[in-house]
Amino acid sequence: MAKIKYHILCCGGTGCHASKSDVIMSRFNEVINEKGLTSDAKVVATGCFGFCEQGPIVKILPDNTFYTRVTPEDVEEIINEHIIKGRKVTRLLYTDPAKNEHIEDSKHMNFYKKQIRIALRNCGFIDPENINEYIAREGYEALSKVLGEMTPQQAIEEVKLSGLRGRGGGGFPTGLKWEFASKYQADQKYVVCNADEGDPGAFMDRSILEGDPHSVLEAMEICGYCIGATKGLIYIRAEYPLAIHRLKVAIKQAREVGLLGKDILGTGFDFDVELRYGAGAFVCGEETALIHSMEGHRGEPTVKPPFPAESGYLKKPSNVNNVETFANIPVIFNKGANWFNKIGTERSKGTKVFALAGKINNVGLIEVPMGTTLREVIYEIGGGIKGGKKFKAVQTGGPSGGCLTEKHLDVPIEYDTLIAAGSMMGSGGMIVMDEDNCMVSVAKFYLEFTVEESCGKCTPCRIGNKRLHEILDKITKGHGTMEDLDKLKNLSQVIKDTALCGLGQTSPNPVLSTIDNFWDEYVEHVTVKKCRAGVCTSMLKFVIDPEVCIGCTLCARNCPVNAITGERKSPHQINQDICIKCGTCKEKCKFGAISIK
Amino acid sequence: MAKIKSLADLKNLRDNMKSGIDLRERGDHPDALPQVKVGMATSGIASGAKEIMNFMIDELDKRGIPAVVTQTGDMGYCYAEPTIEVKLPGQDPVVFGYVNQAKADEIIEKYIKNGELVDGILPVNFRSVNE
């Protein structure tokens, strides 16, 4: 059987599909058949290139030619020129916007630089249950470099120079944190890895632990050397059985080869790691709460100072970093701080991993340099909004973050710019919402989460968030007043101002940011009792169009509360006082006579 | 496993490994074999990656195709799981998404055997720092 010479890759992603990629594909097949090229070329549908703005995309292998904005009319030309004559169709080539020149080989396209994988460098490449694969990709070289060539202070300086900031949400400079912990004297210190990823809709840390557990172990050892600790603890959610398994395997293998334990790499440095399990409490992502939980207590935060660097686990100096932060560390030593700090922006260095989810085509795990805009992430990597719907908002930072809108799409992703925009980096959840999402309901959803996850220690979070949720609930049920909106604002501000821990202080952010950005929607809910997204069912009114209804009685027979009346063969009516807005009638009607008003 | 006692040990091991990740057991020229990696993070497994991995191992064996099948972590394309990456000798790796048994069968028959691509390719849209 002859080998296929050319593969014609057509994007079958939703975005390109909307711009007729299916037509293009069948056109290609047609032309190939017509010209008898079936043994030379083959059309292959692919997933989204994440480049939908330039779609539909057609890529030709083996020469990596990347054609953009291809139309069915272009197909014949591509076949004739490229497949038959071997000449590229220049006018369809991707144009580098910066240099304004055509790029022939897509490997040189800027587009592939949108994502740089540092923390995720090994995820999806190596077998996480085989330490040798990690070693083959420079694994544990950073450790050997630090142990063999650097003093703890020098290593801390390197981390400081790299500009790495905590990836768990707060963005505190990691090197500085290590330096604090290194300065306190104690007979025992601890390195703690925060793997209690509780942000709903975020799974970066889990992916790193499942895909590259050794990178975290190696980083913890480096940190231990820097701050003078010989013990490491990983606080991980019990809900992550696979990550726990892979970590256990990794720890076992590292011990077996002597990369954990006594006298590591013959340098006299001792370090070992143990696991501690979380038990389902979001608040334990806060470092003081996490420490209390590791000590076997209720995971309640305590007032800082004292910081863990001074008095942490078992009252000993402890350094807490999250998984993604640690995963960056080996690279910083392997490539140098000066390499690392060239990535990103002035105040936010390196990359950030996001769990891209929601109403977006390419749900997934992405890693982009700091400073990438939300637009690039959503439209170029995420492939745009699912089902061709209209973008409405993107939520970052989970329950501590906020909803950003159209006007924020060109905001570069950095710790400080996101805060300025009313959200925050958070741990890396990024949820995209479309016109079908009601922003009041979204705020309510997050508050419900906060209410459920509040530890209950401080008044503003324990009672304040409950009241916020109640007010939001009232609004979504159609009973809100303008006064309620004032209360929402004041209460949110007070909670932000007075709550005990970082989580409490940021818990009103989903409310404040939606009030800021979607004020009209709130006002609509309370004044005209309308939910434009059609989510708040109690505000909906199901009505039967008498012009369309033929009186088949199907709706009346299916209504669970007998709210529909009418003679057979004449238009029916819905009694709004009885209707529970379940929507069954609308589903059942075969004539589309029932609509929501 | 042998202890790694020094930096030199570590470098030796790395160099040995680098020539073919985890393929040492398979003979002298692992690069000459097709390599299949299955994304086996929680979400991958949840969408059936384990079954696909077993299928690939069994079928390649049955059909007498020498190849190496390993697991790996999250490739990032959560929307298209299960995902597998196939690297044919001397070629760039190709990632396939939405892999079910029929697709896996097609991949073996068409791509692994004949180098003929099949629908469901996921374009790689990132660079890794290790590359």
Add this chain to the structure above:
Amino acid sequence: MANIKLAEDKLKALIEVCKSFNNEKGELINVLHKAQEIFGYLPAEVQEVVAHELNVSVATVYGVVSFYSFFTMKPKGENPISVCLGTACYVRGAEKVLEEIKKVAKVEVGETTPDGKFSLACLRCVGACGLAPVLMIGQKVYGRVAPEKVNEILAEY
């Protein structure tokens, strides 16, 4: 105070677990995880034993058990159903799936069916957001669950 009665083999296993953690107070949460594995849940008696073995007050143990949502004092059903209500699942309609399960299995959140077949719980993000909405029955994950598919899924059990 009341005397505690427990089956001998399980009691022994529990005491053994405590011992394996050196009866350290700080290991309370680890011990409770193991205890829940042994008993399936954490009834008062089990908490009393743990308190006794680790030399902490029962109130403290209960304070911890009632704080963490992973711990339960109610026995779970043979097939515990967990519906993910994480954000990704929420925006993709997890609530409707939940309502459907309540209807089909006739069970409320936090409850177990009278025949002990199913129990229902909500959880926040299993990390399979790409498959949203997601539900788990036992250890098995079901992704891209539409309300219409609920009947079919539950019929497997």
Add this chain to the structure above:
Amino acid sequence: MGKINLIIDNKPVQVENGTTVLQAAKEIGIEIPTLCYFQLKDLNIENKPGGCRVCVVEIEGRRNLAPSCTTNCTEGMIVHTHSLRVLNARRTVVELILSDHPADCLVCPKSGNCELQNLAHRLGIREISYQGVQSTYRKDTSPSIIRDVDKCVMCRRCEMMCNDVQTVGALSAINRGFTAVVAPAFEQNLDKSPCTFCGQCVAVCPVGALSEVDNTPQVIRALTDKTKTVIVQTAPAVRVALGEEFGMEPGTIVTGKMAAALRELGFNYVFDTDFAADLTIMEEGTELLGRLSDFLAGKKDVKLPILTSCCPGWVNFLEHNFPEMKEVPSTAKSPQQMFGAIAKTYFANKIGVKREDLIVVSVMPCLAKKYECQRDEFKTNGDPDVNYSISTRELAKLIKMANIDFVNLPDAEFDNPLGESTGAAPIFGVTGGVIEAAVRTAYEVFTGQKLPKIEFTELRGLEGVRSATIKVGDLDLNIGIANGLGNARKLLNQVKKGEANYHAIEIMACPGGCIGGGGQPLHHGNSEIILKRSAAIYEEDRNKPLRKSHENPYIVKLYEEFLGKPCGELSHHLLHTHYFDRSTKIEIE
């Protein structure tokens, strides 16, 4: 350490390093309102979870408001305690607390003495803007304490007292978020928990979530029942604290006014627990001497050190936590129960009243006494030796209810014969007092010589654990003293491990002894009050003509007429008791 300069409300202030903003403000006369914060300075008790957020202040340069109770002063800090932002936040926080608090102030046990009520008043709150569901819990009534935790504000003071100070571990914060509350394990009743009923949780609760069981209705009913003879005994610590309930200076001794008020209330005989305290010394002292001489004679298995047994909270604690030591304490009943036993036998007989027609009421600084008098072993045919025990606070209520002008009441005397006491008795009300009283008598009995100096100042003080060696003839008597159950635990663990070599140990459950009891007027964290009560107790001792229990003529008479000799057969029957193992047992099914 160095001094720190800062500015609070435009006023400069210099403080020691480590001072909190709350303390610094106080130093210049600015009282920042607090709720969860609690301190008994002289007893080293502090609660500052930083949870209520009432004491927040604005610190220039900080993004959020800071809780002044947990924020340390730093050089150059500029603090505003009443900016608009602070006032709005503080008011909102208090309104939030009120929104989850039953508004039944009119009938709340803490009404008029409630810190939340005061706070709302002080902030001028006239309406609660944020209304919503309130958290509700099961009400729990034990023999001593009522828990109505719908009113709990999560200040965590009770939890701190129960766990950190008392190490009882009956209470813990449970649940989380909006439903978080402080409760016993499994939200069961306190009497199913290891609670000792010491009442320290009640003593510190700022609101009406924890209160004493109100026994005044039974007392009023008894007083109006013509067929009953009602007698009352009052504990030593009551007379130095009762005045506070009527606005008198803490530490005012109101023994005479109290006796007069009780008589006006209609008690047929107004007696004194102090009498029974002297009796206790006779019994307990004799028991101590007996064990000591056995020990000195080289006998094996002598239970030493002897532990005092006057304090019912402590007895409960021992039964729950140290059941293996239940043979060690003195078998002597507490003064309350000795009084009851004598009243219902010797005295009933003397006045020709049938046991069942005699009602014995005790007034105690204590809530555990309510539980103690209900114990089965203190009943004869179901009739308790002491019928009702009311706290100092309840007595004050009764007096107010009866329209008695307490402050202007002329002094009156106790009735005889059970009203007479020596100076050794009142000091039972303060830590170290019981053992001092015992030593006074033991010394003279053991050596046959008169005490050269009556006051043993080495046994006094408020320190949690104290020890002293007293020369009694040739014998060096090693004494240990603990107040507060946590300190008792420390001392007992030392004894268990053989690290301490005491002959006798006095334990009182409450910090400071009975003067700091759970039934006393609320001190609201002012430990000066406890110091003043202590001083008053010693003054009461000094004012007595006789200061050693064995010199009490009525005690001497009691033995001659009725009991025979200390630790004799009848005393053994009436005045001694035994203890139970109340720890949790694990059985195999």
